[in-house]
Amino acid sequence: MTPREIPIYGIVAEFASPADLLEAARATKQAGYTRTDAYSPLPIEGLAGAVGGGHSKLPVLVFLGGLIGGASGYLLQYYTAVHSYPFNIGGRPLHSWPAFIPVTFECTILGAALTAIFGMLALNGLPMPYHPLFHVGRFARASRDKFFLCIEARDPIFDAARTRAFLETLSPTAVEEVPS
């Protein structure tokens, strides 16, 4: 078996404080890196804007989910009240739209809420039982007391040596290569 070069996932830098991480994330964005991610044991205000790129698709999906939910709620009532089980209630027409509004409203909320939860999970690629960063031993502290910034190898301007040198300039407590 011939030894072959292991492709790397990216390079990760460890920081001691949320402020350091936020500053590093902003500098990284400034330097032109687009495929980056930050890992922190606590939410940091402004961090999402510093690492994330562009608008999320989620609002559009939630809107469509709401529309589909509302439409199916209305159609369900229309079908049952007018076709499947027509029933005279107080002499009102079978297709009495005011009576259908509360359920249509609730189904709109249901469709939007379910799309928001499952859309968020899907767009984040969750659940994710495996991640290359788990190869880095010290990364376990991302859920305790350390803050990490990873520049991924698929970034168009990624270069193993230069990216590593760049991360070294951001005053990290450690920089490590992440095997794929």
Next chain:
Amino acid sequence: MASDGTTHGGTPAQQLSLINLLGAVLPIGLLAWAFAMNPPAALRSYLWAFCVVAAVPCGSLALLALQHLTGGAWGVTMRRPLEAAVRTLPLVALLFVPLALGAHILYPWANGSYTAPYPKSLYLNVPAFQLRAGVYFAVWIVLGTVLNYWSTRQDRENPPDFDRRFRLIAGPTLGLYGLTITFASIDWVMSLEPMWFSSIFGVLFGVGQILSAFVFAILMVLLFSDRPPLRGVIRAGHLRDYGSLLLAFVMIWMYLSISQFILIWSANLKEEAPYYVERSHGIWPIMAGLVVLAQFFTPFLVLLTRDGKRNARSLGWVAGMVLAARAAELYWFIAPARPVDHHTLLWSDLVALPALAGPWFLFFTWQLSRRPLLPLHVDPTPAEDHHG
């Protein structure tokens, strides 16, 4: 403009006032003529115009109290237009005088076309109507004056811990507003149809007033946002907050409107249902549809997006549309309830609104120009802009 506007805070407001003054004289003359020709018609037009105009200062009182309670940059930047609108309440009280004096012509329970049975007649009679209106205006003017006076003192002396003092009166102000506006809506509008009642109507009327005041304040802030002292202060963060709140207000309004309708439609009682039956033919269903479109669906869809909220132009259009829809909504409440000689659409409607709105707006701009457009010692920066 010749003036650079850096030292004269009142200049833009004064420019507005002059156009207003010219436009107001003609409608006032025509309205006076309408009063001479056909008093019931003129009074009904007057009631509608009064409700449209009064919605802004009354709603401003509630919003002013609300922003003292909640805090936030949206309230700080809106405070001066709201305070100026509240200071027009004495004029609004004066504008009410023709209605107090003409109640015996306008209202069915006073003009002989409906006789209130015994316990109801204790409430629905002209002296009680006038007395109650006096109480409403007294409460609003006293509360508005205290809030305004403290705001001036804060500008002048910047006393420490003044926010707590504002909050102390802002809470009771909101409660008293809720109580008085419920009774006022019953007296002024609901009693046009003395057999009809809806327990939602007071809240619907009050939320409508707050909605009117809010879009009016948005328009005032946008109008002056490129002049000092607002220039450079008003940012996307403020507009987003206005947009989010407006979205909430139109949803509350729609929720109350549709709830009243569904409850009355479902119960189908002979005392309640006629309200919607008489509004279900002629132009009224079309008008209802247009109001729902302009006051709910369009604002809802525009303000749902982040850019719709942060864009001054789209926000301004939405605010203007809601303000116009509010006038149409009040017309829908009032006109079908009180036909005059079998006519629900009256030519005096066309002159009543400019005749009242013109002088009111003139008075408002004068009040607005008397104080700096921003409170002097309160930070108008949105919370998230403090970071980085």
